[in-house]
Amino acid sequence: MPITIHGDASVVGQGIVxxxxxxxxxxxxSVGGTIRIVLNNQIGFTISKERFLRSSRYCTDIFKFTQFPIFHVNADDIEAVMFSSRIALDFREKFRKDVVVELIGYRRRGHSEIDDPKVTQPVMYHIIEQHETSRSIYSKSLIKNDIITHEDVEDMIGSYRRKLKENSFSSYGINFINDVEHPTDFKNLKIRSNSIIGVKNLQKTLQEIISVPKNFMLHPMVDKILxxxxxxxxxxxxxDWATSEILAYSTLLQRGFDVRISGEDVSRGTFFQRNFRIYDQIDGKEYFSIEKISNCIGTINVWDSVLSEESTLAFEYGYSLIHNGSLTVWEAQFGDFSNVAQVVIDQFISSGNKKWGIESNLVIFLPHGxxxxxxxxxxxxxxxxxxxxAEKNMKIFVPSDPSQIYHALLEHCCIDRDQRCPLxxxxxxxxxxxxxxxxxxxxxxxxxxxxxxxxxxxxSISEKIQRVILCCGKIYYELLEERNVSIKKxxxxxxxxxxxxLYPFPNEELKQEIQKYPCVVDFIWCQEEPKNQGAWNYIKEYIKKVIPSYANLSYFGRSELSTSVEGDRVRYRLKQKHIVQSALTG
Structure with missing residues (x-):
């Protein structure tokens, strides 16, 4: 059961909520409802006046747009807190809907050890100093009603403090991966991705994917793709790329892997390339052919997400922790949309394993170019x-042909458990x-x-090669075209x-390729991104260690920019052509 704890300032101030x-x-x-507890200390961090915290009357007003029930409770009234919590639990269980419990109280100390709240709230904290604690108020109420005695209270306090001194409350560890129940037992699952799949099997699977029901009216553009x-x-x-990607999912399903793909317009594809689901142009009926392929053991879910990045990516990360024997893919509509989810990437995806020992095999697609x-x-x-x-926390791929994405997805699912990480x-x-x-x-x-x-x-005739260009991504095809067509000499x-x-950097594989050209002294890194962006600042030290000591490494790409690229299309084309030609002839 999900439980989230909010502060009065953050619950209304942070967009993720x-x-x-x-x-x-x-x-x-949907998770069937969340218990949301709001700790309202009426101060936020060090705000001196409520009007600086929010524009609404209550910090919980943000929950009203979905009509969640909200319980405003005096945090000093312990039994009222317990009563409202029980109602909240019952409501969530019955209606599978979020419910909010706002505990209206105060913060007795500062925000941190060095914070003195009297600096900005002298009157408020003079009142708080004179105010009894919740424990004292509740103890007196129980004594007054002859439920316990004063001696009982002293015994409980003394017992608790003794346990603290004896370290009886020491924390205990939890092995997240083994102790949390998983939907499927993948503990001993090992399937090698390089096992022979067979062209005929791929042909048959693809025929099944493109099959549509009789009298199904396709959109002309979808018909062309099929x-x-x-x-x-x-x-x-x-x-092509999209077909290769879909065949990768099909192969995984036939091998018993579950597949979950989500993102904005992910079913159709931002660039109209996938079309997982097709729709009858007469009655609007939906057809999802990939789940009907033969020998399909796994299940596939393709979800077109809401127009949010931070919450949806965080959800997929959490999903991948529990379903880490399946394939979980999140795709940004455009690569820079992930900027909005940077907190999730920094705090969880890139560092979750080192901080908490939890394994995620989440795949993130970021359209780039x-x-x-x-x-x-x-x-x-x-x-x-x-x-x-760092520390092999992620894998960074820039695949440049359709077979690469096919094998990347298969191998990502089939690696040993202790090697799993986000891709x-x-x-x-x-x-x-x-x-x-x-x-x-x-x-x-x-x-x-x-x-x-x-x-x-x-x-491969090394004595004829005078220059080696290193690159990644789509600029390869521009270099190839310019080399083969424009500069035949x-x-x-x-x-x-x-x-x-790009990471972990393939030192040995690159070394094997470079050793084919022992006479070359002119090595170039070519990229379309500005010099202060892209892979250059990361990759140059790796390349220098691989190329011969007598060789030179040069950079060809855009000069440093505060933005990612020129705004004018004509200037872009001229600059792109200049980069490619300079890398080949400069």
């Missing part, structure tokens, strides 16, 4: 996540439909996740290496 209130009836997020997937299933077309749309919705702030990385995926936008960002089904069936992707055979003298896993 309203976000969680709004979730109470939402499919995929037709393309049909061609992929028959190997007439190569596999410069497409000329301006500073907003372009950068998912790669640099911020890399700054949080941050900087997912693409324009690459979802890029003509070169395609793979065959065989690469899904027989491949694996590659932390570093080197050049193909025609660029030098295209076989430049090798391009993609780093797909």
């Amino acid at each position: 309203q976000e969680t209130i709004n979730l109470y009836k939402i499919d995929g997020y 037709q393309n997937r049909s061609r992929i299933a028959t190997k007439e077309s190569l596999c 410069y497409e000329g749309q301006g500073p907003d919705h372009s950068s998912a702030r790669v640099e911020r996540y890399l700054q949080l990385c 941050i995926v900087f997912s693409p936008k324009s690459l979802l439909r890029h003509p070169d960002c395609l793979v065959g089904l065989k690469e899904l069936a027989c491949g694996r996740f590659r932390k570093v992707i080197g050049e193909d055979e025609k660029y 030098i295209n076989k003298t430049i090798a391009i290496i993609r780093i797909e896993q």
Whole structure:
């Protein structure tokens, strides 16, 4: 049963409270009611006047928009507190709805050891000093009503203090993972992701996913997507990103994993790429084909979330702690939307394991890439996540082809339990439909996740290579196009290496690729983000340790910016072209 404890200032001042209130009836997020206890000390932190705390009369007025019952209770009246708490519990159990108990009291001491509240509230604290404690008030009431004696009170106080001195109240540990009951026993589950899946099985599964009921009227755009997937299933077309991602979920379901995916417009996809659910254009009926695939052992839930990031991401993190044998995915509509949930990322996702010993295998998709749309919705702030990385607390992937996301998800679910950690995926936008960002089904069936992707055979003649460009993400395709089309004279003298896993940094894998070019002294890191952003400041020291001591490492990308990218589309295109050409020829 969820219980949340609020302060009178924070309950009305922090937006996360309203976000969680709004979730109470939402499919995929309802927990059957929460007991909300508000400790109203009538002072907040050191506020001297109530009008500086809120605009409403009561600090609990924020709960009125969902019509939660609110009990205002004198915190000095112990029996009233107990009575209202019992009513709150009964209400929650019967109606599965949130209920609020506001304990109206005071704070006898300062906000911290060094705080003297008399500085800002001299009159209030003169009254508090003269006021009896709740224990004293209740004790006198019990004595007056002949329920206990004065000696009983003294004995209870003495016994309690003796136990404190004897350390009888010492805290006890809890093994969160083993002591909390899990919906499914995954303790001994071990399935290797590199086991053969088979192209035919993928073809069959995809055919089942794209099948629709008879006389089902599709939207023309959805029909086009399903037709393309049909061609992929028959190997007439190569596999795109969204299809590869959906096949990853299907494979996991067939292996017995449960899958939960949530986010704003996640079912359709921000960029209209997924379309998990399809709708009849005549009667609006919904069809969810992926749950009907053959040999499906696991269950899948796809939830289009409310337009909130902090509360929903926090919910998914908590969900992943309990259901840590399944796949839990949260996707931001655009990568920079996660800015709003930074507290959850900093305080829980990146550090929860080290602080509390709890394991989360949450996957976060952050659409990232410069497409000329301006500073907003372009950068998912790669640099911020890399700054949080240490002690193998997270994995940071920037996959650049469809097979990579397929294998990343499978391997993430199948790793040993003691190696589980959150996975941050900087997912693409324009690459979802890029003509070169395609793979065959065989690469899904027989491949694996590659932390570093080197050049193909025609660029393996090391004596011809004069420059090696290192990069990650979609800029690889821009470099590739410019090298192959615009600069034919030098295209076989430049090798391009993609780093797909930024953390933990793949030292050995990168070293193996770089050793193919022992004569190269000119190494370049190319990125579309500004120099003070992106991966550069994090990655340069790792690269310097891998390249030969006689080699040079140069940076090609945007210069330092206070924002993420230029606001003008024309300037963006010119700058992007300049970065790519300079990396190849500069």
